[in-house]
Amino acid sequence: MQADLLIHNANVATLQGLAAPRPADAASDAGLRPDWSVAVSGHRIAWVGPSEEWDGNAERTLDADGALVTPGYVDPHSHLVYAGDRAFELALKLQGKSYLEILEAGGGIRHTVERTREATVSELAEAALPRLKRMRAQGTTATEAKSGYGLTTESELRMLEANAVLADALDLPVVSTFLGAHAVPPETDAQAFTDVVIDEMLPKVEAQGIARYCDVFVEEGVFSVAQGEAIFDAAKRHGLGLRLHADEIVNTGGAELAARAGAVSADHLLRVSDEGIEAMAGAGTIATLLPTVPLTLMQPQWAPGRRLLEAGVPVALATDHNPNNPVTSMTLVAQLGCFLLGLSPTQALTAATWNAACSLGLESELGSLEAGKRADLLIHAVPDLDHWVYEPGRQTVETVVSGGRVVAG
Numbered sequence: 001m002q003a004d005l006l007i008h009n010a011n012v013a014t015l016q017g018l019a020a021p022r023p024a025d026a027a028s029d030a031g032l033r034p035d036w037s038v039a040v041s042g043h044r045i046a047w048v049g050p051s052e053e054w055d056g057n058a059e060r061t062l063d064a065d066g067a068l069v070t071p072g073y074v075d076p077h078s079h080l081v082y083a084g085d086r087a088f089e090l091a092l093k094l095q096g097k098s099y100l101e102i103l104e105a106g107g108g109i110r111h112t113v114e115r116t117r118e119a120t121v122s123e124l125a126e127a128a129l130p131r132l133k134r135m136r137a138q139g140t141t142a143t144e145a146k147s148g149y150g151l152t153t154e155s156e157l158r159m160l161e162a163n164a165v166l167a168d169a170l171d172l173p174v175v176s177t178f179l180g181a182h183a184v185p186p187e188t189d190a191q192a193f194t195d196v197v198i199d200e201m202l203p204k205v206e207a208q209g210i211a212r213y214c215d216v217f218v219e220e221g222v223f224s225v226a227q228g229e230a231i232f233d234a235a236k237r238h239g240l241g242l243r244l245h246a247d248e249i250v251n252t253g254g255a256e257l258a259a260r261a262g263a264v265s266a267d268h269l270l271r272v273s274d275e276g277i278e279a280m281a282g283a284g285t286i287a288t289l290l291p292t293v294p295l296t297l298m299q300p301q302w303a304p305g306r307r308l309l310e311a312g313v314p315v316a317l318a319t320d321h322n323p324n325n326p327v328t329s330m331t332l333v334a335q336l337g338c339f340l341l342g343l344s345p346t347q348a349l350t351a352a353t354w355n356a357a358c359s360l361g362l363e364s365e366l367g368s369l370e371a372g373k374r375a376d377l378l379i380h381a382v383p384d385l386d387h388w389v390y391e392p393g394r395q396t397v398e399t400v401v402s403g404g405r406v407v408a409g
């Protein structure tokens with residue numbers, strides 16, 4: 001076999017195995033193979049196997065010297081595209097102001113909305129590109145990206161167009177989610193805006209074919225469960241998959257809505273009820289957990305990660321990158337998934353790769369290291385998964401291979 005790149009003598013976390021998102025039991029096997037190698041040809045993985053069985057030629061060989069090799073991270077919840085930043089809010093947060101208080105004072109999302117509405121597609125892409133590069137340099141080789149800072153039909157469509165520009169610029173998968181119902185714009189109310197999302201925005205999103213998913217921020221003071229349900233019904237008619245911001249600040253029954261509507265993922269879940277957990281387990285809804293969010297909101301309370309896993313709910317991890325939580329490191333998210341949510345290192349890796357890929361419908365293409373898949377993989381500066389997590393904040397990723405190309409390291 002002739003390969004372009006061979007990563008030799010690695011401790012390879014293959015994530016090979018099941019074809020569905022993995023709940024706790026299955027997520028406790030990362031398919032770790034000591035002294036294995038991965039061969040890459042073009043954009044694809046050509047071969048994965050024991051190092052001593054490799055008998056091909058490689059144009060370039062990287063000796064991993066026993067280091068951990070994992071699939072590239074998949075970040076299944078991000079608000080990557082927006083104009084401006086909100087560093088000035090740090091002082092307000094340090095004074096103890098809550099997210100809703102900052103929002104009511106005209107800050108928060110409204111600040112970002114004003115700037116995003118004024119931006120062109122290329123200005124939006126230009127602002128987001130350095131962020132996506134930082135994500136990739138830290139190991140994220142595929143990401144989801146939501147609209148939701150325009151809140152007018154035209155500006156929402158521009159945000160989704162910017163996703164495609166970004167995907168082309170770096171040649172990596174950016175999965176678009178239409179999140180028109182992210183906040184209620186100041187010029188209208190939640191019910192009237194729900195109607196705009198359903199009657200005006202969703203038909204155009206479908207006509208342009210620029211989103212794979214529809215998301216709604218169901219929360220007290222934002223959109224109700226009934227409004228979320230109505231948007232979901234319309235999104236399904238327009239051929240979109242569903243994901244939900246659910247039960248973050250108060251329990252509104254968001255997890256139950258996600259399960260009932262057949263959403264692929266319910267995200268946040270700090271206040272999820274036992275009934276919500278049961279409903280998600282029954283429906284196979286993935287719980288996407290975002291452990292840096294309570295940190296950056298300075299409201300230290302975390303989603304019940306271990307309880308969700310024990311109930312049979314598959315867990316994914318994500319940054320929730322946004323101007324209020326500008327986190328780009330999935331390694332940090334995974335480390336905090338262990339220390340704050342109670343995941344094992346193996347469960348955290350599964351949540352940051354395979355389960356995240358499943359939640360974006362990318363599992364046949366990436367999320368595990370198998371011949372034929374997109375060659376997205378990471379060489380870490382540590383030998384195993386315990387060391388991957390052991391030092392919170394340590395960036396363990398040394399080399400990033402994205403679509404077969406070494407892009408960092």
Ligand SMILES: [Zn+2]
Pocket residue numbers: 077079245320
């Ligand atoms: Zn979010």
